[in-house]
Amino acid sequence: MTNPDPLSTFVSRPSWHTSALVMALIACLLAIDRVTALMLDFAYAHSGASPLAQVRAANADTVVVGTSTAKYAFFPKSWPSQMVNIAQDGQTVLFSIGMAVALRDSPNVKRIIVGIDPYDLRSGLDNPSAVRIWRIAPLIYKQPEIASLLERTRPATQAPISLASWRFRGSAHKVIERIGRNAPPPYRSLPQGEVEIPVLDRTPPKQKPRIHPSLHEYLLRLHDVLIASGQQLVLVVTPAYLNLRWDLPDQTPLLDELVARLSGVKLCDLTKLETEQYKSLIRDPENFHDNIHLTRKGAKRYTKFIARSVESSCPSSVH
Amino acid sequence: MDPHLQIAITLCLAAIYPLLHIHLRRIVLLTASYAFYAFINFAFLPILAGVSVSAFLGGIAVERWRKSNILTTVFIVLLLTPLVLYKYWETWFGSFVLPGIPVSSLQFGGYGSVLIPVGLSFYTFQALGYLIDVHRKTVSAEHNILRFLLYMAFFPQLLAGPIERYKSLSRQLWSAPTPEFEKIGPAVLILLYGLFLKTVIGDRIGVAVDEAYLASTVGWRDAVTATAGFTIQIFADFAGYSLIAVGTAQLFGIDLTNNFKQPFFSHNLVEFWQRWHISLTRWIGDYLYRPLGRLMWRMSDGHRMIAESLTSIVVWVVMGLWHGPTLPFVIFGALQAIAMQAIRLLGPDRPAMMPPWRLGLGMLATFLFISVTFGLIRTPDLVTYAGMLSAFMTLAPGKAPAVEPTILIIGIIIMFIVEFIFRFRPPPRLPPSYTFALIGLLFIITVLFGYDQSRSFVYFRF
Numbered sequence: 001m002t003n004p005d006p007l008s009t010f011v012s013r014p015s016w017h018t019s020a021l022v023m024a025l026i027a028c029l030l031a032i033d034r035v036t037a038l039m040l041d042f043a044y045a046h047s048g049a050s051p052l053a054q055v056r057a058a059n060a061d062t063v064v065v066g067t068s069t070a071k072y073a074f075f076p077k078s079w080p081s082q083m084v085n086i087a088q089d090g091q092t093v094l095f096s097i098g099m100a101v102a103l104r105d106s107p108n109v110k111r112i113i114v115g116i117d118p119y120d121l122r123s124g125l126d127n128p129s130a131v132r133i134w135r136i137a138p139l140i141y142k143q144p145e146i147a148s149l150l151e152r153t154r155p156a157t158q159a160p161i162s163l164a165s166w167r168f169r170g171s172a173h174k175v176i177e178r179i180g181r182n183a184p185p186p187y188r189s190l191p192q193g194e195v196e197i198p199v200l201d202r203t204p205p206k207q208k209p210r211i212h213p214s215l216h217e218y219l220l221r222l223h224d225v226l227i228a229s230g231q232q233l234v235l236v237v238t239p240a241y242l243n244l245r246w247d248l249p250d251q252t253p254l255l256d257e258l259v260a261r262l263s264g265v266k267l268c269d270l271t272k273l274e275t276e277q278y279k280s281l282i283r284d285p286e287n288f289h290d291n292i293h294l295t296r297k298g299a300k301r302y303t304k305f306i307a308r309s310v311e312s313s314c315p316s317s318v319h
Numbered sequence: 320m321d322p323h324l325q326i327a328i329t330l331c332l333a334a335i336y337p338l339l340h341i342h343l344r345r346i347v348l349l350t351a352s353y354a355f356y357a358f359i360n361f362a363f364l365p366i367l368a369g370v371s372v373s374a375f376l377g378g379i380a381v382e383r384w385r386k387s388n389i390l391t392t393v394f395i396v397l398l399l400t401p402l403v404l405y406k407y408w409e410t411w412f413g414s415f416v417l418p419g420i421p422v423s424s425l426q427f428g429g430y431g432s433v434l435i436p437v438g439l440s441f442y443t444f445q446a447l448g449y450l451i452d453v454h455r456k457t458v459s460a461e462h463n464i465l466r467f468l469l470y471m472a473f474f475p476q477l478l479a480g481p482i483e484r485y486k487s488l489s490r491q492l493w494s495a496p497t498p499e500f501e502k503i504g505p506a507v508l509i510l511l512y513g514l515f516l517k518t519v520i521g522d523r524i525g526v527a528v529d530e531a532y533l534a535s536t537v538g539w540r541d542a543v544t545a546t547a548g549f550t551i552q553i554f555a556d557f558a559g560y561s562l563i564a565v566g567t568a569q570l571f572g573i574d575l576t577n578n579f580k581q582p583f584f585s586h587n588l589v590e591f592w593q594r595w596h597i598s599l600t601r602w603i604g605d606y607l608y609r610p611l612g613r614l615m616w617r618m619s620d621g622h623r624m625i626a627e628s629l630t631s632i633v634v635w636v637v638m639g640l641w642h643g644p645t646l647p648f649v650i651f652g653a654l655q656a657i658a659m660q661a662i663r664l665l666g667p668d669r670p671a672m673m674p675p676w677r678l679g680l681g682m683l684a685t686f687l688f689i690s691v692t693f694g695l696i697r698t699p700d701l702v703t704y705a706g707m708l709s710a711f712m713t714l715a716p717g718k719a720p721a722v723e724p725t726i727l728i729i730g731i732i733i734m735f736i737v738e739f740i741f742r743f744r745p746p747p748r749l750p751p752s753y754t755f756a757l758i759g760l761l762f763i764i765t766v767l768f769g770y771d772q773s774r775s776f777v778y779f780r781f
Binding site for chain 2: 013015016017018019021022023025026028029032033036163165166168169172173
């Protein structure tokens with residue numbers, strides 16, 4: 001290495017001032033992060049951005065969780081008691097589990113309806129959408145059973161950074177976008193769609209499908225929480241145009257495994273509904289916005305149908 | 320690497336850096352540069368080292384036998400070999416997989432089965448510039464390998480530029496100046512604004528652009544997203560990266576070229592390309608356009624129009640090919656050349672004398688042209704691109720989702736306001752209290768409103 005020229009030595013002399021300034025700046029940014037997190041924590045708990053706040057405000061006894069298919073499948077006003085639909089677009093089954101666990105803090109809620117996407121039960125933490133559970137991160141962080149599990153959905157590249165306000169990212173979006181309102185499903189926000197005759201692959205799977213192993217621990221926690229809270233869990237597979245359960249042979253073992261993993265829970269398994277009334281609902285294209293999302297008319301009809309099915313198959317003291 | 324993590328590490332390094340002795344500073348910069356690059360993919364490291372050492376030896380050889388054009392040509396071909404092998408070979412000459420390089424998806428923009436080492440185009444051009452400068456006697460050949468390795472690998476600008484000249488960057492890096500106390504605040508502000516552009520706008524709009532290209536049937540909204548949306552995405556992403564690079568470098572006392580100067584406020588296409596990816600256009604101008612122009616001038620017996628047109632087409636096709644190896648990239652370049660020649664045919668204009676409405680109209684026309692042609696460097700093939708263009712005529716809106724549109728629109732409005740202010744006024748000198756308040760605000764905005772799923776920078780693929 002050559003010797004530096006005199007000019008270099010002059011301009012390169014150590015500077016405590018500059019170093020201290022950068023350190024102070026880092027410390028200030030971390031402090032800003034903590035203070036912001038505290039403020040957001042308070043605001044979140046008292047705003048409509050929190051699904052639990054919506055549930056409390058409506059004094060609901062029945063809550064729907066799930067993906068966009070559940071969001072558009074259940075029309076709360078068609079349910080015989082107080083229902084809130086907090087299903088969200090683009091979620092995986094992981095969100096439903098997280099939300100179901102968080103709902104144990106709502107003593108009025110007696111029944112949780114989990115709407116399972118007809119084509120998306122197999123995905124686990126490897127699904128890119130799993131990270132969207134961070135939209136309800138402020139709630140999840142308050143659930144000791146699953147808080148530690150939340151970290152596993154953080155993208156690997158972001159793992160080393162831990163900012164306190166980071167967990168409010170998803171909810172801050174919602175405040176801005178006004179997604180968290182408890183209102184009739186915003187059908188207008190659905191992109192343009194149309195129903196198509198589904199192309200069915202009825203070949204039996206080569207290997208028996210299993211629920212993704214990364215979900216096992218989550219299901220175990222859900223199982224324990226539901227037993228402790230005594231809430232009823234209603235499992236439904238949201239409707240798909242012209243598709244019945246037996247049309248999708250690889251889904252059936254997954255649903256069976258899910259039910260088995262939740263044994264002991266107050267469970268109402270409606271995943272195998274194939275009554276004539278249901279068949280007529282899924283055969284009518286007017287009920288569908290596209291192949292998996294219902295129209296308002298379809299949602300009203302489906303909600304009433306599920307209400308009757310729950311009443312007849314799993315009566316409880318909720319109503 | 321996630322930009323948040325990279326910035327966190329950078330800030331920690333920047334806190335220690337001013338305390339170090341000059342030798343240690345050089346070592347820290349070189350080690351950090353190679354470590355950041357290895358963190359992306361360890362297999363990329365030999366390519367960077369290989370290109371750097373080849374250019375280093377090439378510089379010494381070219382200086383010694385300067386009269387031999389053949390030797391310079393041999394080294395230029397040698398430096399271009401990895402770029403051709405990784406970026407162009409499979410597309411042009413058929414499938415093959417390089418030994419030792421992991422086959423990957425398109426995460427970093429590899430074409431087919433070959434994963435392109437990130438930043439290869441950028442540091443290859445930097446090496447070529449050095450070699451040609453030595454040949455032209457603009458600089459003396461470097462005999463200190465560490466100094467040269469540092470010039471080639473300086474981490475803030477390694478992956479996507481700015482493409483810096485040896486003369487300015489190497490001297491700064493080797494003198495390892497202490498970052499000025501007064502410049503720390505502005506540097507962090509620039510860095511965070513770059514992060515804002517990338518995570519709040521670029522990443523968010525990128526999802527909609529991807530979806531628009533995946534749609535089976537497209538409508539006018541998809542077409543707008545795929546063209547204008549992509550133009551905003553690529554600006555937010557690339558200008559964001561460049562600002563992060565400039566801000567990061569300033570934290571270490573180094574001044575880099577400002578790669579973008581409010582390109583969307585250009586009154587015509589010629590001005591646009593003087594404001595977009597400035598370091599590349601300058602590089603192309605110095606090392607390709609002017610030598611080629613002189614050659615064309617001689618070949619065309621002094622016919623200025625012919626010489627200019629031919630030079631422009633060749634240079635812009637090369638610019639297109641620099642972005643990618645397929646036909647859409649060539650068409651992209653050719654269209655820029657034709658449009659710019661058409662503008663030149665109209666004769667010189669004086670934007671300062673133009674009424675505001677005419678400037679505004681020119682800016683709008685430039686944005687539209689750029690948006691439509693940028694679609695060519697994003698589209699997977701020409702059929703999809705043609706479908707997108709025809710979708711402009713349809714009444715159906717299409718299916719492209721708007722991802723968190725309110726945040727996106729607010730972000731874009733902020734971006735355009737900042738661009739507008741800097742276009743027509745000199746950069747304001749903010750009092751320190753304003754600077755640090757803005758730093759806090761931008762920090763919280765990027766933490767809370769950055770898109771959930773961070774994506775790699777678009778220009779990494781080029």
